[in-house]
Amino acid sequence: MNSSEIQIFFASESGNAEAVALDINKELSRIGIKSTVNEINKFLKNEYNKKTFAIFIISTYGEGEPPSNSVLCFRKLARRSKQALKSAEIPESAQNDSASSDYKHLHFCVLGLGDTNYSRFCNASKSFIGYLDSLGATGFYEHAFADDGLGLEHVIEPWTSKLFEKIHSFIEPLPASSSLENPSTPHQMGQNEQHSANHVELPSWNVNRKYSSSTNRSLFIDYSKLGKVDKLTGLPKLPKLSIALNIIPDSNPIDPTTLNSNGFPNSFQYPKWLFTSGSVDSNSSLNTNDLSSNDPNLDKVFLSRISSSECITAQDATKRTLLLDLDISEPNQNSSISFSNFIGNSRASNLWEAGDSFGIVAPNDPSQVSAILSRLGIDRNLWHLKISISIPSNSPAPSHLAQFVRLPSSPSSPSSHLSNENYSELQTPQNNLLVGENSLGNLPTLFELFLYKLDISSFPKKQILRSMADFCSDVADKSKLLLICSKNGLPIFNNLRESTSIVSLLDILNTFKSCKIPIDALVELLPPLVPRSYSISSSPITNKNSWKFAFNIVEHYLNSDFDKPSFNVPPQNTGTDAQQPANVTSDNFNINDIQNLSAELCDIAISTIPKKYGVCSSWIDSLCNYPQAPKAIKPIDYLQSHSLINKNSLLSALNSSNSDNNSSLEISTNTSNAINTQSHQYIPIFYRKSATLFRLVNPSSSGNLIGTRTNSSLDESDLYQRPIVMISSGTGITPFIGFLEQLANEQLGSEKKLNRSVHMYFGCRNKHLDFIFADKLGFFLKNTILSSLNVCFSRPHLHTTVSTASDCNAFDNAAMHNSSDLNAISSSASSKLVAEVDEKYKYVQDLLDRDAEKLTDLVLVQKARIFVCGNAIGMGKDVNSRLAEILLSSSKVSVSYKIEMLKLLDIETSVENLEKDLTIIDANKALMKLASASRYNRDLW
Numbered sequence: 001m002n003s004s005e006i007q008i009f010f011a012s013e014s015g016n017a018e019a020v021a022l023d024i025n026k027e028l029s030r031i032g033i034k035s036t037v038n039e040i041n042k043f044l045k046n047e048y049n050k051k052t053f054a055i056f057i058i059s060t061y062g063e064g065e066p067p068s069n070s071v072l073c074f075r076k077l078a079r080r081s082k083q084a085l086k087s088a089e090i091p092e093s094a095q096n097d098s099a100s101s102d103y104k105h106l107h108f109c110v111l112g113l114g115d116t117n118y119s120r121f122c123n124a125s126k127s128f129i130g131y132l133d134s135l136g137a138t139g140f141y142e143h144a145f146a147d148d149g150l151g152l153e154h155v156i157e158p159w160t161s162k163l164f165e166k167i168h169s170f171i172e173p174l175p176a177s178s179s180l181e182n183p184s185t186p187h188q189m190g191q192n193e194q195h196s197a198n199h200v201e202l203p204s205w206n207v208n209r210k211y212s213s214s215t216n217r218s219l220f221i222d223y224s225k226l227g228k229v230d231k232l233t234g235l236p237k238l239p240k241l242s243i244a245l246n247i248i249p250d251s252n253p254i255d256p257t258t259l260n261s262n263g264f265p266n267s268f269q270y271p272k273w274l275f276t277s278g279s280v281d282s283n284s285s286l287n288t289n290d291l292s293s294n295d296p297n298l299d300k301v302f303l304s305r306i307s308s309s310e311c312i313t314a315q316d317a318t319k320r321t322l323l324l325d326l327d328i329s330e331p332n333q334n335s336s337i338s339f340s341n342f343i344g345n346s347r348a349s350n351l352w353e354a355g356d357s358f359g360i361v362a363p364n365d366p367s368q369v370s371a372i373l374s375r376l377g378i379d380r381n382l383w384h385l386k387i388s389i390s391i392p393s394n395s396p397a398p399s400h401l402a403q404f405v406r407l408p409s410s411p412s413s414p415s416s417h418l419s420n421e422n423y424s425e426l427q428t429p430q431n432n433l434l435v436g437e438n439s440l441g442n443l444p445t446l447f448e449l450f451l452y453k454l455d456i457s458s459f460p461k462k463q464i465l466r467s468m469a470d471f472c473s474d475v476a477d478k479s480k481l482l483l484i485c486s487k488n489g490l491p492i493f494n495n496l497r498e499s500t501s502i503v504s505l506l507d508i509l510n511t512f513k514s515c516k517i518p519i520d521a522l523v524e525l526l527p528p529l530v531p532r533s534y535s536i537s538s539s540p541i542t543n544k545n546s547w548k549f550a551f552n553i554v555e556h557y558l559n560s561d562f563d564k565p566s567f568n569v570p571p572q573n574t575g576t577d578a579q580q581p582a583n584v585t586s587d588n589f590n591i592n593d594i595q596n597l598s599a600e601l602c603d604i605a606i607s608t609i610p611k612k613y614g615v616c617s618s619w620i621d622s623l624c625n626y627p628q629a630p631k632a633i634k635p636i637d638y639l640q641s642h643s644l645i646n647k648n649s650l651l652s653a654l655n656s657s658n659s660d661n662n663s664s665l666e667i668s669t670n671t672s673n674a675i676n677t678q679s680h681q682y683i684p685i686f687y688r689k690s691a692t693l694f695r696l697v698n699p700s701s702s703g704n705l706i707g708t709r710t711n712s713s714l715d716e717s718d719l720y721q722r723p724i725v726m727i728s729s730g731t732g733i734t735p736f737i738g739f740l741e742q743l744a745n746e747q748l749g750s751e752k753k754l755n756r757s758v759h760m761y762f763g764c765r766n767k768h769l770d771f772i773f774a775d776k777l778g779f780f781l782k783n784t785i786l787s788s789l790n791v792c793f794s795r796p797h798l799h800t801t802v803s804t805a806s807d808c809n810a811f812d813n814a815a816m817h818n819s820s821d822l823n824a825i826s827s828s829a830s831s832k833l834v835a836e837v838d839e840k841y842k843y844v845q846d847l848l849d850r851d852a853e854k855l856t857d858l859v860l861v862q863k864a865r866i867f868v869c870g871n872a873i874g875m876g877k878d879v880n881s882r883l884a885e886i887l888l889s890s891s892k893v894s895v896s897y898k899i900e901m902l903k904l905l906d907i908e909t910s911v912e913n914l915e916k917d918l919t920i921i922d923a924n925k926a927l928m929k930l931a932s933a934s935r936y937n938r939d940l941w
């Protein structure tokens with residue numbers, strides 16, 4: 001067979017399926033096979049009249065439903081499939097159009113993502129397979145279903161590696177010159193990388209975090225709630241373990257006196273292998289619609305300098321939000337690991353746009369790593385030695401560890417189940433020979449492996465708990481762990497997993513003290529530490545070498561049921577041999593012991609309740625030396641005197657915080673304007689462009705932004721006239737600040753005034769505490785870049801008496817109306833805050849309801865583009881259903897809106913159709929239509 005293109009489609013709610021699809025696409029392009037990746041709705045657009053191969057990655061949501069952005073595709077296929085099944089019952093001669101052969105040219109396979117803790121496991125992907133089967137498509141590779149409860153990677157990794165073999169067997173790769181890398185050779189370092197690996201002294205970071213999560217938390221779990229359990233059911237299969245860690249003696253001698261009491265140095269240098277791996281783990285993404293998509297440099301990790309940092313929420317705010325500015329041009333004088341060095345100076349600045357995002361490769365908290373290694377009894381002398389990984393020749397390495405695999409383990413190699421006492425055996429002379437001096441820089445130390453590569457802070461997957469049970473010497477510990485990961489223990493498992501105080505591996509190890517899981521088993525079972533993604537809140541217009549971004553410091557309070565009574569409970573001594581794992585099976589399991597034990601634990605006193613911190617946000621926070629948070633945020637009229645006259649006036653307004661600070665570079669502790677511009681801290685980041693571009697101008701869809709019925713009389717420039725509706729809450733506002741900069745700049749560049757309206761809907765808790773970017777929004781409003789600013793506060797009473805130059809009434813009215821109101825009302829402002837905005841409107845959804853008619857007109861008549869950014873489960877979902885309800889109810893009261901809805905839905909506007917009632921399903925379908933025309937764009941997390 002000659003070289004065909006593989007089409008990859010994903011249906012994803014929170015990004016897992018998208019990340020897998022992008023990874024497959026990247027790997028296919030690496031091995032020289034042409035592929036494209038798209039949202040599943042695009043699948044319907046293709047014609048399948050010749051042999052085509054498609055891979056579908058589909059997650060399941062709600063109660064067995066497809067992700068919200070794939071509903072359109074699922075509905076259409078379900079309908080066609082129903083027709084096909086019906087027509088199969090009609091004699092062939094009576095059929096004039098057989099739906100059952102719609103997809104006879106299609107060869108496909110499906111990877112479903114789901115979670116067995118929900119009732120209808122992978123239901124969406126299973127339905128999808130049924131639809132395609134009934135429509136004549138044939139499978140070219142086995143379908144698979146990955147369980148998030150156990151760890152998606154246990155299914156995904158073997159499935160994808162066999163998938164590539166399968167594809168290789170029937171598709172010839174493109175000639176080597178057109179492939180990005182030669183698949184048979186290991187990753188070759190480019191010039192810059194070689195430079196970095198051999199000559200560059202990489203910067204270091206200070207390990208002392210401002211806040212450290214508690215390392216001695218032990219959980220109180222009330223098993224008695226489960227009632228009587230006689231026998232365990234539904235235990236997950238014991239995972240087959242295959243990797244072994246090889247410690248390389250003397251590979252990184254370190255003076256023990258330089259280590260602190262936790263066993264790690266006070267600062268860590270970034271390891272060279274972080275920049276030479278060629279790509280980051282998951283979530284790195286390339287867009288196939290874009291010209292630059294096949295650029296292997298795009299997801300390379302590079303260093304950026306934190307050039308300024310500022311706390312943009314007030315002192316009393318519930319959450320702290322930091323605004324950082326990253327210099328992406330020159331990470332440090334010695335290093336060539338920069339964005340422009342990878343991409344080329346001229347391309348670097350043209351590549352990114354407002355709305356793009358990037359990933360941060362953040363390390364775990366070293367104290368947590370230290371606590372885990374100590375808890376597992378690993379000798380401190382081994383922590384900072386280099387290690388390699390060996391695997392049996394026939395098993396694939398977990399992809400995030402593949403770069404460290406050096407030696408296939410032979411039968412004589414140490415077993416992967418070595419107990420911790422046997423670690424000296426890992427230092428085999430063979431390994432020294434195979435891991436040459438030159439490649440040592442590309443290997444991690446044991447500590448680094450845990451620091452950068454393994455997710456130690458999420459709640460452990462069932463397979464880890466299952467394995468941990470096997471390494472418990474105490475019967476009660478073993479029984480409890482087995483119970484938690486069995487079907488009977490599901491309520492406890494879910495309770496632990498969903499706890500807002502985040503139960504981690506270390507918490508489990510501290511709770512089940514007799515568990516001595518070998519470190520290589522743990523390394524194999526722990527999921528990869530995924531880089532954190534952030535939206536860029538600036539545009540290249542202000543500075544093409546700077547990425548601004550705002551994020552919340554994530555803090556979890558340890559106030560769940562688990563943290564109530566017990567800390568440091570001594571393990572139960574049951575008289576079993578401490579070295580022998582307890583012999584509990586599903587048959588001799590005895591719940592009574594456990595229930596008696598939990599009754600005893602209830603009496604133990606409650607200890608002080610500490611907090612847990614987000615991996616990335618708390619790390620970045622520690623690196624920044626920003627002044628104390630201001631007493632009140634910069635108000636909406638803060639930039640009122642700045643007018644948009646020319647580019648300089650725009651830049652001066654946007655950088656107003658910096659200029660405030662320039663007058664007092666000393667770190668100030670109580671001015672609301674102070675920021676720190678003195679940082680010499682560097683962080684590893686990578687450019688990340690999502691497959692569903694969240695940009696003002698979307699190259700893949702330009703020409704069709706105005707509706708699903710393309711109107712050829714509307715040219716490119718007319719697209720800019722379309723109204724824009726931006727909806728966000730909290731830090732979801734960040735990409736919109738970049739959009740507004742871009743719009744302001746366009747306004748300056750255009751001779752006649754653009755007649756496009758731009759509407760912002762934004763929700764936060766409190767106008768004095770966390771109304772971030774209020775000053776900039778005020779500037780855009782005053783200068784008519786924003787036509788309306790609609791803001792609501794969910795906790796308006798958190799802060800009652802603040803004196804500022806701006807009056808709350810003035811703000812409220814201005815925010816709800818337009819810029820001329822702002823001028824009029826602000827001039828009458830008094831200095832005391834008393835009134836609050838209308839408390840009827842707590843969330844952005846309420847504001848959407850208030851403006852239902854205006855929004856319907858904007859969307860259906862004026863063909864506005866909608867952008868939504870923020871939390872997926874809360875805001876994103878509610879905004880989606882509110883918009884659907886608004887479209888539906890407006891079309892019920894107005895014939896002209898109904899006509900527009902029918903047009904949008906591609907339904908003829910006949911009298912008969914106009915008389916039929918539309919349903920909420922139609923309204924959701926209309927939103928999907930808007931989404932596939934890039935008029936409803938969502939960036940949710």
Ligand SMILES: Cc1cc2nc3c(=O)[nH]c(=O)nc-3n(C[C@H](O)[C@H](O)[C@H](O)COP(=O)(O)O)c2cc1C
Pocket residue numbers: 011012013014015016017018059060061062063064065067113114115116118119120121122123148152
């Ligand atoms: C609110 C919610 C509901 C879910 N419902 C189901 C379900 O009914 N069946 C299932 O198998 N998985 C369910 N899942 C699990 C997801 O399918 C799984 O976590 C998947 O990895 C998500 O992939 P995505 O990030 O691509 O959307 C649910 C997850 C969430 C958060």
